[in-house]
Amino acid sequence: MARDRRREDGAGPSHTEYEVGSRVSCKATFDNTYHAADVIERKTDPKSSKLRYYVHYLEFDKRLDEWVGQERVASIAKVASADALHRVASGGGSGELADQKMTRRLKRQYTEILHVPAALEELPPIDQHLEKEHQEKTKVKNIQGVELGRHEMDTWYYSPYPEPYASCHKLFLCEYTLKYFRKKKTLLRHLAKCTLRHPAGDEIYRSPPPPANDPTVVGGAVTNPPISMFEVDGKKSKVYCQNLCLLSKLFLDHKTLYYDVDPFLFYVLCEKDAQGYHIVGYFSKEKNSAEGNNLACILTLPPYQRKGYGRFLIAFSYELSKKEGRVGSPERPLSDLGAVSYRSYWTREILDVLREHKASLSIKDISDKTAIRTDDVVKTLESLSLIKYWKGDHIISVTQKIVEEHLKTIATQKNIEIDLNRLHWAPYRQEPPKK
Template identity: 60%
Template structure:
């Protein structure tokens, strides 16, 4: 299920509740800006009506975007959740539109937001490109935003989980018009009816992704009956390398599913130039897909990761950071540093910053004497630009006599490590003894 953002606002006051009751008899036009009581925290938020429909009981519903929240929290509401259009308009007009940039900082209306919006088409799903300041892109960008502003599929049943979706995904009709889709967690095929899914599962022979299994962790150790620990061990995990050209339908299904939970990617069906690294939990029933990252086969921009997702039902288990670490281990074997394709989603930015911080601090803790940014890059396979950004955020990069140097006082580094090593939830380490992989191609900086 989607996790709501913490709101700084309170619930409706007694006067506002009267306004909400009065608004229940009103109608709102598309584009109306007012306030709406959000389901995720019960508080009033500035909102805009994006679309209108009639429910099964004949009552009008309004699809609202909460202007101070991410799009994944948009929802359908009845009029009794909305304040009358003229309520607190002066306050609404002063509310800035917030976004999370690649650096992870909230940015308000103005130049930074404009630049980020211009980059949205550049980071299309596996179709890299470069946008200039030309007005030629305004039309396609506006068309894309208009087409994807309202979620189509609302719920996905996936294995034993049921997930609320976050964003629009271009499933073909008639699937795109379904309130709920049933997705096979092995083949990723999608169905409109549960009975059809069950028939598919009864005939399914290969309960794992196509491609080559390149990683398999050993089973977790048996728990000690006398232990007082309440920690739950993750099941064994496996990673498959899937070629988008050789397994086109599977990869397209993976992209369609991931688009329900990723807003910053625009899905295209050309998956041929990409490899997909699919992470699975393994049990007696088969390999349950929990997440993946994709990577361009022949990338000239040092991207070691194009798109990454852990499905919401499997989040908070350390899988996202494991996938990031896995991508950098592949960079180690390729012999060249890499970075993630930009822009990052808000959740992706948090995960990458956490990983980069941990890696940089780990190197600095072991350092004796002077160390350069290039030294850290050679050990971590991180791009120097990502290392510099991380050092700046930690205030460990100083400027003196025209050049930068790393000011890594051991006590300061240890204090940072104490803070960050336990932050960000669970960490799953990549066991190199379980990884069996060789680069597909050779080139500058790659081992032959």
């Protein structure tokens, strides 16, 4: 699987070539430490004539896959343990112990955030086939970065942008139309002519602006800007919604909706300032879901993560369900970050209801008050050890003291409240066919 390639002039060290499928030790960009990795693809750099490898780090989610130069790749056989791998990366010395602690902290941080998906053999046969097809098609990330408004973002996954855009190292996007360009100057020419300063849909929610004496207003600038939600019909604004799907695929591994956007509504969350409405994230929803799902896909863009926006989007989807007069649940499977956000949302909502009603509620009561499906209520209560199975029924077993203790553990989570008086929305009604 590997072979030596020496310089033609006979001078200098030898370089080992690694074939696709080889397992190697690679110095990762995200922590500058060697990790076990598989070679997914390789190519020759036209400028330096050196080999570059696209590698997947075995310990981490594929969003950290990357192209690396051959100087960052070593034979895994040369290293006997993870400690030795670290010594190769750090060069030893008096700071080695501190470096080891930093590596352990980084590994813990990444494994907390980047959950590994279910193993292929755990899936049913038909799903295994589809998963293999998906993995083969998306194994190499095609676009490495995007510039969207004032943010530059490293991408996480493959997205099926059309050629020649799919072959670009970096794309430039208009944050109002999500139209994509290969060059910055082309984007600037587009922006000079573009009059749109918000998503292509109807604004259905706008939070109140902060008062002048608000602590988030510093020197006239708002550090916690007002937010708005726009409802975009996939049938009426097809190009915008397709562009949104292509953008989101860069950050969602198992998103499959790209072009058939007609059956969906898209709810786009924006921050507002003097320049316009800047996209933060979105969720999509089927106009008529046979399974009763109130959300199909959800994404908060990387610069806005860990600010409470993911929970806001989830809460917004349930507020729409309440207006429709029915319970809802997200479409499965959830992404890793989506699953974490939903568990957090369900936990807080259910605990709040139990506290308000002194824990004297049935599962059906909780579902009716929160619009959370009973299956999700049961799983959340089980995760909190607040439910027992007795004589064929689930019985809630909880006291107010236990509820308060659980609420204390999540008290520091960021939570953006929804002012329902500012939500102007009516449930979607299917238009009758034209005669």
